[in-house]
Each structure stands twice: as structure tokens, then as C-alpha cells.
Amino acid sequence: MxxxxxxxxxxxxxxxxxxxxxxxxxxxxxxxxxxxxxxxxxxxxxxxxxxxxxxxxxxxxxxxxxxxxxxxxxxxxxxxxxxxxxxxxxxxxxxxxxxxxxxxxxxxxxxxxxxxxxxxxxxxxxxxxxxxxxxxxxxxxxxxxxxxxxxxxxxxxxxxxxxxxVRIAKQNLFNALVSAIIVGLVLSLVLSYYSTNRIKKLSIATKKVTAGDFDVQTHYSGHDEITQLADNFNRMVRTLKKSNQEVKEQEKRRDQFMADAAHEMRTPLTTINGILEGLQYDAIPDKAKPKSIALMSRETKRLIRLVNENLDYEKIRNNQINLVKTRFNARKTFDDVTMQLKQNAAKADDTIFITAPQNLPVYADKDRFTQIMVNLVQNAIQFTANGKIEISGYRIAHATVIMIKDNGIGMNQQQIKYAFERYFKADPSRSRSGKGEYGLGLSIVSSLIKQHGGKISVQSAINQGAEFTIVLFDQGYEQYLED
Missing domain, CATH: 3.30.450.20 (PAS domain)
Incomplete structure (x- = not known):
């Protein structure tokens, strides 16, 4: 009925x-x-x-x-x-x-x-x-x-x-009953139509949402349950629209990654296959063989790095790594990372410098902390040319604050929103060789910091560089958040 x-x-x-x-x-x-x-x-x-x-x-x-x-x-x-x-x-x-x-x-x-x-x-x-x-x-x-x-x-x-x-009263009752039924039928029809028409509009709106139209909004006035339902429906549609947009962005980045990965893998595989055929048919001169083998080695390492980054991210995201957290001096890690990436920075005419006290205690897994710093500095090098990269840090109550700042190409608000998501690149056209070029570096950093019970944020503007801020809390003060 x-x-x-x-x-x-x-x-x-x-x-x-x-x-x-x-x-x-x-x-x-x-x-x-x-x-x-x-x-x-x-x-x-x-x-x-x-x-x-x-x-x-x-x-x-x-x-x-x-x-x-x-x-x-x-x-x-x-x-x-x-x-x-x-x-x-x-x-x-x-x-x-x-x-x-x-x-x-x-x-x-x-x-x-x-x-x-x-x-x-x-x-x-x-x-x-x-x-x-x-x-x-x-x-x-x-x-x-x-x-x-x-x-x-x-x-x-x-x-x-x-x-x-009594007979007169019964007749009056019958007349009143007939009149009440007629009046009640009319009133019930009007009231029922008013109520069901509002619900019908919601039903039509729901069908539109099911068909993929997330711009539907219902407009009811009043304070009854149907109005509350309509308000909840509007909020749900806005949330679905936002989620749908995010899904499309994710799919777009995933498709871009697949295209990039295919391109990245095709080039070294083609190079390796060509060198192997040349060696097989003795088409490469003896003098060129060492250089060819070295090139094949670099291309192989490039493929391994791509695969490892994906595997590493999946392990971190699924909590399949064990953190061995200790208290150590972060300044020494800053010095090591600077020495490790000094040549990469020189290729981009970048300068890395440190502004941090000689003793900067931090509570973290030392190896994973090094991985975090390498990924962040490498990310700064990747998007900075002829610029400066600053590593700084200081202590606050029950925590250590670390910042990596550059004066590179920067990011807009939309890019900042997705900066820590998998396969995201702020500027795919400017990818350089090295870690982070596949859009996994920052997502790995974010996952590791969350598992440490810390926080990470970024401030940036187009052509004004970016500043990443990390907060790692002391033992017993961690702030673990769900994804």
C-alpha cells in the first residue's frame, strides 16, 4: 500500500x-x-x-x-x-x-x-x-x-x-459520522499529499544521486522530521560529491602513475634488452662493454628502486614493520643525510645547510628516521633548482620539531591537499632521477611519522618553496591517530 x-x-x-x-x-x-x-x-x-x-x-x-x-x-x-x-x-x-x-x-x-x-x-x-x-x-x-x-x-x-x-441522537451521530468521514477524507488527502509529496521529492533526488548526479540539493523549510531528513540528505550528497571527486583524483593519479611506471620500466628494460642482445651477438666492441654493463647496472637498480618503493610503502601502510625506537641525537643524522645527498644537490645547483643545535635529542626508530629525512630532502632537491635547502630543528615541551625548507617551485592549495597521498607529484614534468620521483616518498614519510605517533604538515605557495614541519614526541607522549 x-x-x-x-x-x-x-x-x-x-x-x-x-x-x-x-x-x-x-x-x-x-x-x-x-x-x-x-x-x-x-x-x-x-x-x-x-x-x-x-x-x-x-x-x-x-x-x-x-x-x-x-x-x-x-x-x-x-x-x-x-x-x-x-x-x-x-x-x-x-x-x-x-x-x-x-x-x-x-x-x-x-x-x-x-x-x-x-x-x-x-x-x-x-x-x-x-x-x-x-x-x-x-x-x-x-x-x-x-x-x-x-x-x-x-x-x-x-x-x-x-x-x-435516543433515535434522534443516533441519527445525529450517523449524520456527524458521515460528515466527519467526508471532511476527514478531504483533509487526510490534503495532509497526506503534502507529506508524501515531500518524501517523493527526496526519492527523486535519491534516484538522481544513484545515477551519479551529486549536485542535487533539496530545499525544505520547517523543523519536522522530514526537514531534518532532507538536511541530512543534503549533507550526505555533499560528502558523496567530495568523496567522488577525491576518488576521481585518486584514479587520475593512479592512471598517471601507471603510465609513468610503464614508461619508466619500458626505458630501462629496452636499454637492458638492447645491451644483452648486443652482447649475445657480439655487436658491442670490447672497449664499450664496461660502459654498457655499467649502464645496464644503473637501469637495473632503477627498476629495483621502483619496485622496492612500492613494497616498502605497502609494508609501512599495513603496519608490517617493527619500529625500534630509541633516544638519539638528530643532528648527527642531519649531517649524514647532507653528506649522502650532497652530490644530488650539486647536480641541481642546490645548497644544503643545517641550522640546528649540536645536540638535538629525538625519540624515534633511527633507521626509519634517516629514511624520513632522506625522502624529505630528496623531495626538496627534486623540485628546487639553483636554490637553498635548509634543515633545522629545535626542542619543545616533550617533543622535537624538525623542518625542511626549500625555495623551489612550491605547491598550490590543491597540491598541498594531496601532497602525502600515494603516486602524487606536484609537478610531474620536472621529475628527476632519484628517490621520490614516483610519487611515493612523501606518502612513505607520512605513514612512518603516523606510526611514530608524530605529526607532519606543509606550508607552501607557488614559486615560493615549501616548508615541511615534523613533530616527534618523547616516549609516553605520542599521539597516535587513525587513518
Whole structure:
């Protein structure tokens, strides 16, 4: 069943239930009031007739003579009141009937004790009153003279006459119920359409998102649950759009890496294969063989470096390396890295210098710390020409801060955002030989620092260089973060 019909049915059920409860309560109240009013009216009649009979008699039996009863019958006829009179023995003396009607001994005892009996339906409740074609309701009143029971009088009216207000109330209830159903049907249709139409719009928006349209936004006003759902939907779509863009960027960089890797691997493999064929067919002169073998060795190492960087990154990312962290002097590592990369820097006409105290304690895995510094300095050399590369460091409370700063090509905000992601290159056109050229160096650095419980950040601008800042905390103060 569609939601709009469910809403309409719910509204109608509520309206019908409410009207029915109120209506039936009113009918029950009207019924009770009608019977109560009739009982009191009959009792008042009986009291008045008893007074009349007492004033009109010469002795106690005079009130039961036919002449007096005919007077009563004439008086009551205009009000359509039935009259029956019983003597002290419970026998009906008026009106005369062929079949003798007599009160039961139980009823007679109740009357002799002075109790007034209210009979709701003489055809059901008290058969001794005699069955009538039209059921009556009324009272059975004892007559006494000077405290002596001399008979009883039955005064009643037709039940149909008493229940006339009830029939009117039932008709009114039916009319109100029909009106409520009609009005409720219209209102429920309007309200249901309003609610389901908002949900339908969300459903249409969801289909668009499923089809790949992440620019969909719903606009609802109010503070109800559907508005909250729409707001959550809008936030979800914005997040999906952002994630989709990031995925596309990742795929773009991955495709670029595959193209670069294929190119990088094809060149050395072609070189190695050519040299091997030349050696096989003795096409290379003896004087050129040492140079050819050296070239083949360099190309082989180039391929090994590409493979190793990928394997190294996967191990680090999956926490498959064991860090042996100790406290040592980082300044010595700075000096070693500077000596190691001095020739690479000279090829780019770069100068590496250190501005750090001679004793700079740091808590880290020494080999991995060296790897971090090599990758960062090599990255600075790769994107700096005729420039300066500064390695600096200092202590803060419970941590060591290290910075590698260059004045190279720099990065824009979009490049900074993805700087530590795999296969990212700030400027692929300027890749040089050496570690980091495949876009893995900074991602390895980021993963290693996270495993150390440290932090890394970068500040940069186009043509104004870049500054990488590392914070490595002392033992017991590490800040491990999930990816």
C-alpha cells in the first residue's frame, strides 16, 4: 500500500474512532437520561393519583373500584400512559382480562415492604405484568392506606416513545459520522499529499544521486522530521560529491602513475634488452662493454628502486614493520643525510645547510628516521633548482620539531591537499632521477611519522618553496591517530 493511502487510512481511523467514542457515549447518556426522566414522571403520576384516591375514598377499598379507575384511565389517556391495578393479593383488577394476571410472590413481597419497582421492559423483565404488543417501561408503585398494603399500580409508557430522543441522537451521530468521514477524507488527502509529496521529492533526488548526479540539493523549510531528513540528505550528497571527486583524483593519479611506471620500466628494460642482445651477438666492441654493463647496472637498480618503493610503502601502510625506537641525537643524522645527498644537490645547483643545535635529542626508530629525512630532502632537491635547502630543528615541551625548507617551485592549495597521498607529484614534468620521483616518498614519510605517533604538515605557495614541519614526541607522549 502506498504511503499516501496509509496516511489517509490513519487519519480516517482516528476521526471515525473519535466520533464513534463521543457518539456512543452521548447515546448512552441520552438513553439513561430518557429512562430516568420517564421513571420519575411515572412516580410523580403515581404519587398524585395515590393522593387523589386517598382523598376520594370512604374506605380503603374505594380506590380500587371500577368507577375510580375509569377516572384514572381517562386522565392518563391524554399522556398515553398505561395503567394496571393489582389488589393486595397481587391479582390484576384493572383492566379486566380474560387471562388472570398475578404478580409473583417475590414482587409482592417487595411491594409490601414499600419498595418502588422500576421496570425497563415489561415484556422481558416482569412477565407477570402481562405481555403487550408494544413493549412498555414504567414503575410498579405500592398503595397503602394507614400503613396497610391494599394494592399496587403499574404506570408505563411505550418504550418507543421513551427512546425517541435516543433515535434522534443516533441519527445525529450517523449524520456527524458521515460528515466527519467526508471532511476527514478531504483533509487526510490534503495532509497526506503534502507529506508524501515531500518524501517523493527526496526519492527523486535519491534516484538522481544513484545515477551519479551529486549536485542535487533539496530545499525544505520547517523543523519536522522530514526537514531534518532532507538536511541530512543534503549533507550526505555533499560528502558523496567530495568523496567522488577525491576518488576521481585518486584514479587520475593512479592512471598517471601507471603510465609513468610503464614508461619508466619500458626505458630501462629496452636499454637492458638492447645491451644483452648486443652482447649475445657480439655487436658491442670490447672497449664499450664496461660502459654498457655499467649502464645496464644503473637501469637495473632503477627498476629495483621502483619496485622496492612500492613494497616498502605497502609494508609501512599495513603496519608490517617493527619500529625500534630509541633516544638519539638528530643532528648527527642531519649531517649524514647532507653528506649522502650532497652530490644530488650539486647536480641541481642546490645548497644544503643545517641550522640546528649540536645536540638535538629525538625519540624515534633511527633507521626509519634517516629514511624520513632522506625522502624529505630528496623531495626538496627534486623540485628546487639553483636554490637553498635548509634543515633545522629545535626542542619543545616533550617533543622535537624538525623542518625542511626549500625555495623551489612550491605547491598550490590543491597540491598541498594531496601532497602525502600515494603516486602524487606536484609537478610531474620536472621529475628527476632519484628517490621520490614516483610519487611515493612523501606518502612513505607520512605513514612512518603516523606510526611514530608524530605529526607532519606543509606550508607552501607557488614559486615560493615549501616548508615541511615534523613533530616527534618523547616516549609516553605520542599521539597516535587513525587513518
Amino acid at each position: 502506498k504511503l499516501i493511502y496509509q496516511h489517509m487510512l490513519s487519519f480516517l481511523l482516528i476521526i471515525i474512532t473519535t466520533v464513534s467514542i463521543i457518539g456512543f457515549s452521548e447515546i448512552n447518556n441520552t438513553t439513561q437520561q430518557s429512562y430516568e426522566y420517564n421513571y420519575r414522571r411515572m412516580e410523580d403520576f403515581a404519587a398524585a393519583l395515590g393522593t387523589l384516591a386517598t382523598n376520594d375514598k370512604k374506605d380503603g377499598a374505594a380506590m380500587l373500584n371500577p368507577k375510580f379507575l375509569n377516572k384514572l384511565e381517562f386522565v392518563l389517556h391524554s399522556d398515553r400512559v398505561y395503567l394496571s391495578v393489582f389488589n393486595a393479593h397481587g391479582s390484576q383488577v384493572y383492566p379486566q382480562r380474560n387471562d388472570k394476571i398475578k404478580l409473583t410472590s417475590h414482587r409482592l413481597r417487595q411491594l409490601k415492604s414499600g419498595k418502588k419497582l422500576r421496570i425497563k421492559n415489561n415484556n422481558e423483565a416482569l412477565s407477570s405484568l402481562g405481555y403487550k404488543k408494544d413493549a412498555c417501561t414504567g414503575v410498579l408503585i405500592p398503595w397503602k392506606d394507614k400503613g396497610k398494603f391494599i394494592g399496587a399500580m403499574w404506570l408505563g409508557v411505550r418504550i418507543a416513545q421513551v427512546e425517541r430522543p
